[in-house]
Amino acid sequence: MGQTMEQLREEMEQCRKCDLWQSRNHLIFGEGNHHAPIFIIGEAPGRDEDRVGRPFIGPSGILLDKIFAACGFNRENHLFISNIVRCRPPGNRPPTPQEAAACLPWLNRQLELVDSRIMILLGATALKYMAGPDYRITRVRGNWIRQGNRLMMPVYHPSALLRNPALKRDTWEDFKKVVYKYRELVAPDHYTPHIP
Numbered sequence: 001m002g003q004t005m006e007q008l009r010e011e012m013e014q015c016r017k018c019d020l021w022q023s024r025n026h027l028i029f030g031e032g033n034h035h036a037p038i039f040i041i042g043e044a045p046g047r048d049e050d051r052v053g054r055p056f057i058g059p060s061g062i063l064l065d066k067i068f069a070a071c072g073f074n075r076e077n078h079l080f081i082s083n084i085v086r087c088r089p090p091g092n093r094p095p096t097p098q099e100a101a102a103c104l105p106w107l108n109r110q111l112e113l114v115d116s117r118i119m120i121l122l123g124a125t126a127l128k129y130m131a132g133p134d135y136r137i138t139r140v141r142g143n144w145i146r147q148g149n150r151l152m153m154p155v156y157h158p159s160a161l162l163r164n165p166a167l168k169r170d171t172w173e174d175f176k177k178v179v180y181k182y183r184e185l186v187a188p189d190h191y192t193p194h195i196p
């Protein structure tokens with residue numbers, strides 16, 4: 001029998017593959033349904049996440065949960081939320097290429113176990129490491145990228161929406177595409193009053 005998510009979590013908790021382990025309070029494994037149809041990938045834990053041990057619980061996470069709620073999605077049933085790196089980079093800087101390379105095997109194992117049909121890439125860092133360095137979030141957001149049998153939707157990171165609320169309009173259009181795809185691939189009767 002293959003590895004379970006709980007076995008993966010136990011193994012991951014010991015990780016010292018890059019220097020970020022030295023300053024972490026918590027390693028953020030990820031959160032949600034272990035068989036979620038939608039897999040969310042962010043950049044890295046921030047201060048609130050490192051303090052509490054859960055992904056996306058600060059202002060960005062609150063905004064993200066509001067967007068998900070408007071789509072009729074929640075962490076318990078529809079989503080699994082993870083990051084490119086699992087330990088907080090000091091000062092909330094982006095992870096270095098070396099840190100991302102060290103941590104990506106953990107993410108790939110989660111992706112195999114959860115086996116979601118749809119992935120949402122939150123922001124430039126997730127896009128760079130999941131799709132490739134030539135992709136630019138401003139150019140490709142809102143457009144599906146196929147990878148094997150998975151479909152990836154790049155969207156602005158919620159922290160960018162907090163800095164620049166004008167981006168919310170485009171982001172809502174991008175999330176509507178995710179809901180349409182979810183209805184097409186997973187649950188045709190998925191209902192949310194905000195998206196006919």
Ligand code: SF4
Pocket residue numbers: 012015016017018019020021027085086087099102103106
């Ligand atoms: S960021 Fe990833 S690779 Fe680095 S120590 Fe944490 S879990 Fe390990």
